[in-house]
Amino acid sequence: MPSSRSLAALTGITVLGIALTACQDQASGQIVARNDARIVETISNTSIHGCHRFPEGVTHVENFTQSSLMMYTTPDCSVPPGGQSVYLNMQASDHAVRSTGLWRSFSFAPE
Template identity: 70%
Template sequence: MPSSRSQAALIGIALLGLALTACQDTASGHVVGRNGARVVETVTNPPIDGCHRFPEGVTNVDNQTQSNLVLYTTQDCTVPPGGQSNYLDIGNSDQAVKATGPWHSFSFASE
């Protein structure tokens, strides 16, 4: 029986290692996009890599993650000519202004 205990311990250590590695690839918490008072989307523990699109433009974004965000008016996380992006710190909220229009996507800022 000692070998089955050793195998169980090794499997447990391997699973713990996988779980810890997976946590590093996600932003712990929520990103909430609203259009006025209506919630458009809540993203829970999103991957930190890549571009994340809102299903429609949002006028308010709450960053309830442990990572900083960059908000974009485009759907592909790019800044259009003459446009801008917006940096959103951990635990903060942002409201789109009429001059920029609604936010359509976000990515996580490199830290």
């Protein structure tokens, strides 16, 4: 009997370790993207890796995650010549400036 308890405990610890490791690859919380007053997309617990595209350009982003974002006017998270990205801190919101154009993508800022 003791060996089956040890095996069960080891299996439980392994599963917990895998679950905790997987959570580190996700931003806990929500990102709400709007175009004026209309919600375009609500994203929950998304991956912190790579570039994320909005389905259309957005004017306002609310970051209710525990991670900071970089906002881009391009669909591929690149900064166009003469342009810039916008840093959006965790638990903050911001509006796109009409002169720079709508936000089309975001990535998570390195921490």
